[in-house]
Amino acid sequence: MPRGKADIPELRLEVLQNFITQFMSPPDLMLMNLFGSSPSPSSTVKWESMRGGRGMTPFVAPGSPSPRTAPFGIAQHIAEAAYWKEKMYFDEEFLNNLRKEGTEGEYLDSKTRLARELAGLVNRSNRRKEWMFAQMIFNNGFNYMRKGGYMSSVDYQIPSDHRVTLAGNARWGETAANIIGDIRDAKRKVKEDCGGKINYAICNSTVLAMLADDDTIRELLQKNMFGEGNLFGSGGGNDFVEANANVIARLLDIPNIAVYDEMYEIKSWITSTLSGGSSTWVSVQDASDFTAFETVRIHNNTTGAYEDRVILSVDTFTNQLQIEYPTDNSYKAGLDSVAMRKYFVPDNKIVFMSTSIDGEAIAEYKQAPFGLGRQYGLQTDKHEEWDPEGIFIRVRDKGLPILYHRDAIYSIEVATTAAASATSTTTTSSSTTTTTTA
């Protein structure tokens, strides 16, 4: 009768890797599947990006030498690949259940649990990759940890006139809003700057509601105008907003309007006692992924009760969150926790892009080598513990999204989020921040 963990079929490496590959392309994550990927020769990723590039050969006098030319608008970039990984522990009790004979129910439960936990690990890893793409497209860059604990920032250098914020009453839903005019300006800007035709617009359902509720768009979509009267209630509507984005896409002549409501969740333990009614700073284990003006839920894990507060600022150096006003109840260090949920696509932005210019994709994911075996892509491995007996399963990945055509993306901040109305300033202090791109 087998006793060693090596005899447990579900924990063999090839089986684990098989579990992983089954979840390789989760259907709900859109951005990471929008562009292709290729391996980088080292973890230092180098790439060239382009602006414009529609030159024309000059006239020359017959018999004279050809003038020398070079590509215009080329910039070279260099950045260290981002690395992310985590491990999960399965104890001896779980392992025994996995191989207990004569108890088919428990055996199947353990297998199911192993599959579920592995799927969870893979999804967490893929969400990090998705997050990087979302930050590239919507925020022009992001911060990540480098060797030695240094925080780096990658700046994709999307031109500032391709990242506009609507001012005053021109915000969507306000008195001077001109949604169709703003979208025309986006199309023209991208076309003039790089020659691309906008074929993708990405927003979440909050912005879709603004589009669907706009009087001008509604009027144009009436049956006696250019529409078929099927903006609402004809099937194909969004999960939250009943409007059909494809109807708006046809009106605006944009082949794809992707309404993307996928979220990610950040959890962290509270590390010092939070006194009810007095403290507005919450100390947490890791504050790096929390963002200002989002809602944080503070959980009492003993009673199951919770309180919601808006984060006013995040201090990544001291790992503290400043909340808008004190909690009613007290929370214990190491026992209670905080959690923040956030959409990959911000509530107040819409991005227009041409996904390819002259047949070339505007962005790509560069896989970087990691580990002793120079592996590429999502990998899993295991490590056995002697006492207490158990096993760690680890999932890791390394890479970086890169942008080849910086002016093929045009983003509009169309509104102020409700939480942003809470007036304050963000103090993200870190003495080790460096910029790695040219």
Next chain:
Amino acid sequence: MIEKIEIKKTLKAGKNIWEEGTILDRKDGPFPSDILEEVRLNRGTVEVIERSEGISIGDIPKIVVDNSNPTKVSNIITNSNVEIKSQPVVLRRRKL
């Protein structure tokens, strides 16, 4: 009074674009209403980088009051943003 405003994020209102990094100066003309609205909302898109401490006498347009007509003087006071604690006896005095 606001003297200079720096644009922190590229702003768009209709066809008007204010690029990130631009500094608007009151001396070049009145600030656009959309920019002043952004100042009021305080959402990080603009930053007031210079204010004047107070209003100098030279900045205030001169108002010539003809005190020969008490009704006219009274109307000016009523329509202006001036609060008079005591009765404007001097302004109501007729020409000798």
